[in-house]
């Protein structure tokens with residue numbers, strides 16, 4: 001009985017931990033079990049023909065919110081061309097509301113709900129030996145008299161599971177992917193919108209096993225390991241020991257964790273701040289909302305003050321990148337309350353702020369309570385809300401525009417100096433900047449066309465021109481600086497049209513070479529000759545003293561020469577020269 005386990009990952013770079021656990025556990029009994037992964041971006045016909053040609057008797061699909069719609073199409077096509085093929089589905093997306101899935105997809109033969117390793121083993125053995133399925137716990141199937149749902153499978157003893165990362169060939173292929181890793185299963189919290197709240201209790205893998213597994217991945221050159229533990233820091237000593245181990249053994253691998261920031265203990269925080277090597281850890285912190293009433297309604301206990309303190313300390317240490325999450329559309333959070341949530345969290349200036357929209361996931365409490373808050377949401381995945389009793393669809397659309405420009409302008413870190421300046425000087429709040437700009441973006445139809453780096457600058461510039469205001473000039477100058485900072489090589493073109501002409505640049509170069517005492521000392525120390533300056537240096541004349549602004553936040557009108565040196569490898573070096581020189585340059589010009 002040839003069995004293939006498969007899934008459609010969200011992107012090519014992702015990988016499936018579930019399939020690796022399932023294969024590893026079943027390999028001894030089913031040595032020819034195959035694992036094959038695709039991504040939802042691949043044309044369906046490619047996936048269909050590849051799977052078809054594997055000549056399987058049984059195919060197991062791992063189903064999640066990001067792949068279920070494509071997976072259903074695939075299953076239906078496969079059954080058309082191979083009617084005798086047995087289809088098993090499993091995964092969080094199909095583990096709840098079982099009758100719905102059997103009604104919706106008549107091609108499903110067996111559904112494994114909940115944890116899958118043991119259940120799949122029992123199911124495959126029963127199928128192979130043609131045994132009655134009543135004894136296989138954790139499955140649902142079409143019986144003679146309709147849908148049969150067997151009792152749940154008891155939870156596995158984690159230390160009896162087999163390592164998902166033993167196959168050398170597989171490890172070689174995983175080097176350039178995001179590799180997922182579990183040190184525990186389950187979450188101690190019970191947020192009503194989250195699937196992890198459905199099951200209670202947290203189980204841990206043996207710490208020594210965790211270390212061996214991690215070292216194996218590190219030694220095999222895996223670049224990014226993402227821990228899928230729901231709340232990595234639930235168990236203080238366990239988490240600390242893993243942090244310590246990774247600090248000592250990371251070899252340049254990057255590790256991502258989902259952390260609950262308000263429960264992180266001061267000594268763990270201190271340890272990380274003192275010892276974490278910069279850039280090796282990345283923390284994802286779900287804030288979701290700062291509205292206490294909302295949080296109480298979704299059963300989320302959160303001390304935002306403590307969370308903020310932790311975030312600020314970690315940020316200050318400059319060692320751990322922080323990614324914060326928000327959810328728009330939670331109960332009793334209207335547009336203004338969400339604006340406040342956004343601003344509260346943006347004030348912490350996380351490297352990345354992800355603005356998501358509530359999804360009503362089958363199996364969660366909020367899905368059961370949907371009518372209580374008049375939720376209107378998509379019938380199919382991703383089940384995103386369209387409106388509720390407090391948030392109109394129009395407001396949802398507006399917040400989507402905030403998300404769009406937030407991604408492009410803040411999370412991509414293309415214009416940090418400019419955005420910071422605008423928020424502080426020209427807009428009532430960060431949210432208002434992203435909202436107004438997002439509305440303008442949409443009005444201009446830019447969401448329907450792609451954009452290169454220059455376009456990001458041109459569009460912000462167009463928005464500021466139309467909006468007007470006394471700070472536009474300063475914003476423009478910071479945008480020029482940000483544009484230069486985005487390059488590793490001297491840019492061939494700039495997006496503004498008042499840049500220095502070739503002849504003016506040549507005159508500046510002559511002057512700098514003739515009177516090095518007039519040039520910034522650090523620039524002179526580079527010892528560049530005329531040809532090198534032409535090749536590697538950009539000049540721009542500004543009306544404001546940006547050096548002063550960047551150092552002290554003070555805005556002073558002062559002609560400044562901006563000098564940017566590109567060495568092709570590092571970030572560009574920036575130098576400023578004040579008025580004296582410029583006067584001479586102006587005279588020359």
Ligand code: B12
Pocket residue numbers: 005008009010011014015016017018019021022060061062063064065066088089090091092093094112114115116117120180182193194195196197228229230356357359361362382
């Ligand atoms: C990795 C991950 C992702 C990755 C995707 C990785 C990939 N392969 O492509 C990324 C980051 C892209 C992602 C995104 C999202 N995710 Co996500 N993600 C996860 C995460 C953290 C880990 C999944 C995992 O590997 N778990 C470990 C394995 C071992 O457990 P498992 O998946 O449950 O598998 C077991 C069983 O389900 C079963 N099983 C699974 N497959 C199969 C197949 C067969 C044949 C059988 C028999 C059994 C079986 O057996 C397995 C072993 O016991 C989970 C949370 C978690 N910790 O599980 C959320 C989770 C899966 N994501 C979730 C959600 C909601 C999202 C987002 C919508 C969040 C958002 N931004 O709004 C997005 C959607 C993205 C999109 N494009 O639409 C929800 C799931 C909802 C659902 N119904 O599928 C989860 C459960 C989080 C939660 N607690 O609510 N996610």
Ligand code: SF4
Pocket residue numbers: 187188189190191194195196197230231286
């Ligand atoms: S949102 Fe996070 S803390 Fe809340 S139940 Fe889900 S995994 Fe646990």
